[in-house]
Amino acid sequence: MRTLPRTLLARIAFRSFFLQASWNYRGMMSMGFLYAIRPGIDQLHSPGPAREAAYLRHLEYFNTNPYFSSVVMGVTLALEERLSRGEIGEEVIHDTKEGLMTACAAIGDGLFWDSWRPFVATVALVFALGNFLLTPLIFLALYNLPHLYFRFAGIFWGYREGTHVIRSLRQFQFPQIRQTLRLGTMVLLAYLIPNHVNVHTPFLLTNLPLEYFYFGEKVVQGFGALLLVTLGTFAYRARVDVLLISFLLMIFALVLYHWGILI
Amino acid sequence: MPEHLLASLLIALIGGIVDLDSTATWQFMISQPIVAAPLTGLFLGNLYGEAAAGLKLGLMVGVILQLVWIEQLPLGMNVPPDAALASVLSVALGFISGHSYESYSEREVCYTVALLLAVALGLLGRSLDMFVRRLNTNLDTWVCQKVEDNSLWAIAVGHTLGGFFTFTKAFIFCFLVVWLGVEPLKYFTQTLSFKHGSGFIVVQGLLPAVGFAVLASMVLKDRDEIRYFIGAVVMFTLLPAKIFLAFIAAGIVMYRAHKGVKK
Numbered sequence: 042m043r044t045l046p047r048t049l050l051a052r053i054a055f056r057s058f059f060l061q062a063s064w065n066y067r068g069m070m071s072m073g074f075l076y077a078i079r080p081g082i083d084q085l086h087s088p089g090p091a092r093e094a095a096y097l098r099h100l101e102y103f104n105t106n107p108y109f110s111s112v113v114m115g116v117t118l119a120l121e122e123r124l125s126r127g128e129i130g131e132e133v134i135h136d137t138k139e140g141l142m143t144a145c146a147a148i149g150d151g152l153f154w155d156s157w158r159p160f161v162a163t164v165a166l167v168f169a170l171g172n173f174l175l176t177p178l179i180f181l182a183l184y185n186l187p188h189l190y191f192r193f194a195g196i197f198w199g200y201r202e203g204t205h206v207i208r209s210l211r212q213f214q215f216p217q218i219r220q221t222l223r224l225g226t227m228v229l230l231a232y233l234i235p236n237h238v239n240v241h242t243p244f245l246l247t248n249l250p251l252e253y254f255y256f257g258e259k260v261v262q263g264f265g266a267l268l269l270v271t272l273g274t275f276a277y278r279a280r281v282d283v284l285l286i287s288f289l290l291m292i293f294a295l296v297l298y299h300w301g302i303l304i
Numbered sequence: 305m306p307e308h309l310l311a312s313l314l315i316a317l318i319g320g321i322v323d324l325d326s327t328a329t330w331q332f333m334i335s336q337p338i339v340a341a342p343l344t345g346l347f348l349g350n351l352y353g354e355a356a357a358g359l360k361l362g363l364m365v366g367v368i369l370q371l372v373w374i375e376q377l378p379l380g381m382n383v384p385p386d387a388a389l390a391s392v393l394s395v396a397l398g399f400i401s402g403h404s405y406e407s408y409s410e411r412e413v414c415y416t417v418a419l420l421l422a423v424a425l426g427l428l429g430r431s432l433d434m435f436v437r438r439l440n441t442n443l444d445t446w447v448c449q450k451v452e453d454n455s456l457w458a459i460a461v462g463h464t465l466g467g468f469f470t471f472t473k474a475f476i477f478c479f480l481v482v483w484l485g486v487e488p489l490k491y492f493t494q495t496l497s498f499k500h501g502s503g504f505i506v507v508q509g510l511l512p513a514v515g516f517a518v519l520a521s522m523v524l525k526d527r528d529e530i531r532y533f534i535g536a537v538v539m540f541t542l543l544p545a546k547i548f549l550a551f552i553a554a555g556i557v558m559y560r561a562h563k564g565v566k567k
Contacts, residue, residue: 058329058331059463061331062467063443064328064466065438065440065443065444066381066438067441067445068448072447072459073463076460093451093454096451104380107331155377158336159375159519162338163519167550169338169366169367171547176338177342177343185332185333220561221561224558224561225558227523227557228550228553229550229554230519231539232536232540233550237512238510239509239510241506241509260542262541263542267534267541270513270516270517271517273520274520276517277521286514287423290513291420295504297506
């Protein structure tokens, strides 16, 4: 039988927004984790040694993806509840939490940091480079839809399904979603390169008839941009620091400008 | 209150809030350059009676910084450069110092120099972030001791203090940089001759290529994809630069990829 009310779980999900406020090199997110689930612990364990032991248990090392942390919190509370009824030992909570935080970190980091954020950022860049002033709002709205979904739904899944929650998460087919997002990012990037790297040279103005100027300008810009991006990609894959690449590009641009090749 | 002091306080407040979002709390991604920079531009522009100009500058800065640091991830122990503070400070320094100039090109030079300076400030911001995390580690030890002594109030206090350190660090850093940095920046841009100054506008137009290269390195996995990608760049070079074409193409590719993966 489940004893924690839905409003309390929602409150814990809300408190998970502050998970990393005291991020540190010892327990990482441990203090934030305990801070978030504290109302649940207080409800499950009466004041005294059991509650104090629960606090100390959750001050141990904890690190996961912040958006999936509520899943771990839900499972942990389900296990704490079983512990309070004497059905399991403390070590089950410790081991489950450790395994689950690693799994959630892998799923969440792969989905949000590696795929969703670059995709949404690229969508926003398309709008921003088209001078669309509401771009920040589009970015925030799009990015936070899955964020808030996993943040709030996660705690209910975790609490309801306990250690079986990984099975439910698997139904999302995260690797496939990541692959789709990656390809979407690739297409949008292919649009951005020829249209938003400004490679302008005065030679076209003097050498091309006016009726071909626009087309010639577009072709030079497109291929010039592709060449620059290709060189940049080779440098980046050769582990040259991105700031050094930017600095070299700046020198290159200033030299070409000085010689009158770029305007 | 003098306008410059008011602007410095406003930027410090924005910097503090935005920096909280980057890891400590919420993580709605207000801290992403594509949001943080336009937000700063809007508030600052409003203060100087040029909201639209501020917003446009914010978008330009946001695009470049978003691209340059797109692959920087706050994973585990990794502390990326502080892109949030770099965005806020780049817009603030560029806008306030460029505000006093009449000509377009002089303003653009201010914006570009401020952008380059902000990249360095982003790296300094990372060091400050690491300092706050070390403070939090001491805080964590203190909280553990207090909980062992049954002083349970220490959990909320310690956790809140962690967030307070992050906010205060960003607030003081942003205030000092804007308060002390505008005049030296103005002096530096005045020393640049107009010819070199215009070269910086060329640099600004080419800088997105670096970010596109980083993004290309992230999304392109094999030779086939590179071939399709180059084909797509050529296609978008020849097509008119319409945003809806990019989204239609991305939609088709994502739909087909999703169906293909399911099969």
